[in-house]
Amino acid sequence: MSKLGVTLAGVPFKNPVLVASGTFGFGHEFSQFYDLSRLGGIMVKGLTPSRREGNRPPRIAETPLGMLNSVGLQNPGVDVFLEQELPYLRGFDTNIIANITGATPEEYAEMTEKLSDAKLDMIEINVSCPNVKQGGALFGASAEGISSVVSACRAKTSLPLIVKLSPNVTDIAEMARAAEAAGADCISLINTILGMRIDPVTRRPILGNNMGGLSGPAIKPVAVRMVYQVAQAVKLPIIGMGGIMDANDAMEFFLAGASAIAVGTANLVDPMAAVNLLEELRDILDSTGESICDIIGGVILNEAAHGVNKL
């Protein structure tokens, strides 16, 4: 395997740089800027059983080193994806990962069954979208919710299942353990952190949906911490994400225990972000003489600061 190659749940990735669901559409827009085959994988825009129009605008608000979004899973539905978008994506030499959200465990299961026969590499179960009333983060907020959705999907497919966890919980490790116990093959985290902005003049929230999901560099330390905690709690491979803008950001996630990373918000700022990061990462590995697998989970923890504790 090359220096950059990784294997997640038995699926080989040519490199550990993926693009996060919801920031990359179905790839068309970015193929104007680079060959999508350069990516390790593409996590496509979140799919629902049928077409969704999404939330009322405004759907975006800038924050200090971040942004809130409340798109609300606008997508053409799983059938249109399979008929019109997947054939296009399969034209690239990269792993394609479908991302699904349902209102009930049954809806998740039905979508999983449909996608199971398609030429997909993995399915990412989204139990963490903060912008829809039904399903999504509702399931991701408790171990029982995660368990019910993951077991329902597990029964319908032999494709590797990724569970995308919500950071809006007290104990992320508990959520990861629930996913593992219910048959998940991989964990991705973090989805966005629920947030809100209010215009002091109009006294109204800026987002049409009032609240939205915070992403970007502002959430990176939270994401790194959660990846580290999940890596300690489960044996499953982890796809880390949350505010990754460059290769040094990515290194933090690998060191914390992620076997792959996904570029999200950075795609919105710079369409070349993911491949620029990949080249930087290659340079880092060249300079240290390591392969990516040497880095994963390699954080060197400080000993507890006894002096402070004594106080």
Added chain:
Amino acid sequence: MSPVLDQYPILYRSELRKGVADLVLRAEAIASIAKPGQFVHIKCSDELLLRRPISLCDVEDDTIRLVVESVGKGSEWLYRRKAGDLLDVLGPLGTQGFPVPDSSSKDSRPILLIGGGVGSAPLLFCAKRSSVPADAVLGFGTASAVILEREFAKTCRKMLVTTDDGSYGRAGFVTSAAAELLESGNYQAVHACGNMSMLQAVAALTEQFGLPCYLSLDERMGCGIGACLVCAVKVRGEDHEEHYTHVCRQGPVFSREEVVFE
């Protein structure tokens, strides 16, 4: 034509009025393919995450011209740039600009341009590219807000300026001055850019006259290329059903029939 992402230098910077900068960038790759109504997406410092969309005011040879009003953190940063500074620019963006008549057009009737405030800027590009005469009505809040008057006067056949408070030009909104021109002129279409309430009034006016009308819309934007789906606007499709589409990719210009005013 695919958009380009690169660093481009500011060749000239002047002020159209206090708080409004006029920037000319050397950006041949953008200038060579840009069409009226399209915009560029600019990174405004490392401190601000998101790019800011700015309409193309004009394109000449290898340069693009941008009119920037300082209204927030991003636009204020851009407003303060100087000649010689490099800008990180993505563009031209938008697949549907103003359908301005070109040399292939058989209809020789004039077009009418209606602009509100800084929204007047992209209409100058329309006027310059139009193969038929263009008339313009530009509306501003007050005398000190008026911009680009001389240039529109040079490029357009007729030009009227209105101010809401009557401190310059005609008193009142653009629509009353536009109605006069529409009464007497035999226009083939109206192109407009401004705030949503102005655009709604223009839409109602042109419907009254049975004229095609094209409106440039604005919405808080993310990627600018159609991937993130945040800059949603409600439109009426060919099936007459209302649904959300996106300003950056399907717009920024929409026909009056498409736009759903809320």
